[in-house]
Amino acid sequence: MGNVLEKATRHFFFQHNDADGWVTIAKRENGVYRQRHYKPEEAARRLSEWLGEDVYFSQNTFYIPQRRIENIRQLRALYSDIDFYLLNLNVEWILGSVELLIKDGVIPEPNLIIFSGRGIVFVWLLEPVPYQALPLWQVLENNFSEKLAKIGADKKATDAARIFRLAGSTNGKNGEMVEVEYRHEHRYDLRQLQYDYLPELNPDRQKKKGRPKKVVQLHNVYRLHFTRLRDLAKLVQLRNYEVDGFRETICFLYRYWSCCVLNDPEEALEHTKAFNEQFTRPLPEKEVVRATKSAEKAWAARNNAEANRLAIEKGYPGAGYNLTNAKIIKWLDITREEQQQLETIIDGREKQRRNTIYQRQKRRETGVKPREVYLAQEREKTDDKLHLLQDALAQNPGSSVRKLAEITGLSKSAIARLLKRMKSTC
Structure with a gap:
């Protein structure tokens, strides 16, 4: 039990150390998922209660204890679930094919590989990003899945609320223990992955006539839905x-x-x-x-x-x-x-x-004053001009508009407006 718990704990915290939000732990019993939601620190105390057959956990976190897509809080991983057994492929061939894709720069190197008993899950850990980045996350997720489609990538297992098997548990279909191979601890930056693997979404890329818009449209439509x-x-x-x-x-x-x-x-x-x-x-x-x-x-x-x-x-x-x-x-x-x-x-x-x-x-951010402040300041300027004109008239009674303009430095049109205002208030 100790070794099994160690495997489960390492796997869980390799992905969710310092995570923000709720993590789902689930167990399939009689074809139905029983699931609970924990903050990562609480999960450390509860993992031993979940060990056994068909145990899963969420790859991303939720802002409330409900595993639904609209409740995503942090996106923490990309993944691809390879059901190679459906294609009668062997594990060594799958791993070799993926190594070639990594070497050719088609996909990045995964952080870990989950051997789930009847399949393989490749996981790329991310610097956590909030739910607003989900449209970009989904386009990258779909992109990786398409690149791995020939080796059995499950296109349905590409949503952000997905759960995968936990190390140390067993696959109820064949009794095999779930194992994890840890490759590296570097967390990928989602934007950098965009620049490296989705050039058609890069905002600073020079647009060309006839440039395919499929990826951009998928990104926008997904965001809307x-x-x-x-x-x-x-x-x-x-x-x-x-x-x-x-x-x-x-x-x-x-x-x-x-x-x-x-x-x-x-x-x-x-x-x-x-x-x-x-x-x-x-x-x-x-x-x-x-x-x-x-x-x-x-x-x-x-x-x-x-x-x-x-x-x-x-x-x-x-x-x-x-x-x-x-x-x-x-x-x-x-x-x-x-x-x-x-x-x-x-x-x-x-x-x-x-x-x-x-x-x-x-x-306001560019220094333009709110309308109320602007109007108040303009009224104050007008009052100052009015006092200036009144002083000029007191010292030079009977002066013409042209003469008053010379004395005060105001324009003749401004003098005319102020004289009209003085008459209306009398």
Whole structure:
């Protein structure tokens, strides 16, 4: 037991030492995951309770104790799950192929390799970054997965909420112990990985005519779906989870955007079921599955080349649901006050309000005074000019506008305006 616990502890803290947020530890029992969430320091005391068959832990952390994509706090690793047994490939060949890719600069060297009993997981540790970097993280994750697709990389195991087996546990399918090979401790910088492996996303790269935009578009579309998913969760929270009358629509949208973000319909459905359970009065599980089934079909169509071609021929941007903010706001009856708390599901008025605040802040940062201060200072300047003119008139009664301008140094038009103001106040 001691040796097994040491293996588990080393693996856990190799990835999550000084981590911020909650880490999920899970165990599969009778085909169902039992999971708990711990802060890293507490996990050290609880790992021994989880040892045994089919034990997993999350590669990234969450800001609340719920393992869902919209709750990501820190992105701490990239990974690729290689199911080589499905292709009847051998471990030595897989490792040799990856070494060649590393040597050729196709992928960086992984920090560790998890031998899970029936597969291999390559893990690249990152300098922790917040959830805002998730779109870039996902593009890199997909990029590495595509490069390793020929050796069995699982394209569904690419979401940031993914869990993998913990060293020291055993694989329940064949009884083999999970082992880890540690390569190095250097944590990669996400931006540096972008510059090294995603040149098409580099902002300072010289644009060329006909340059492929696929990666850039995927980055932007993913950002939109992820942010809308977070907005949906925020909206439910703002309503204190009392969403009767909107439950079916909310679950439908949640399942669709989860499919788009996770790229795994089964995982998306499980997340949707868990999301529904937060409601004050949740829908029955069968109703959740039935009411949101079309969301998965739309996602599948969105990823189908022929379906996209037909949709574009009909004048749509593509297959799947291309929902406008106006339609979402109408469906969910989102108030103006609620929109102020959301990131992207907002109407034109809220967008303009934010832009006004942004421009005002920008002016202040560049030294431009707020309007109230500016007007006050202008009034003070006018009063000073008025006193100057009054003194000139007292000493030179009956002087012409031209003469008063020479005495005071003010323009003739300024003198005329001040004289007019003096008359109106008399």
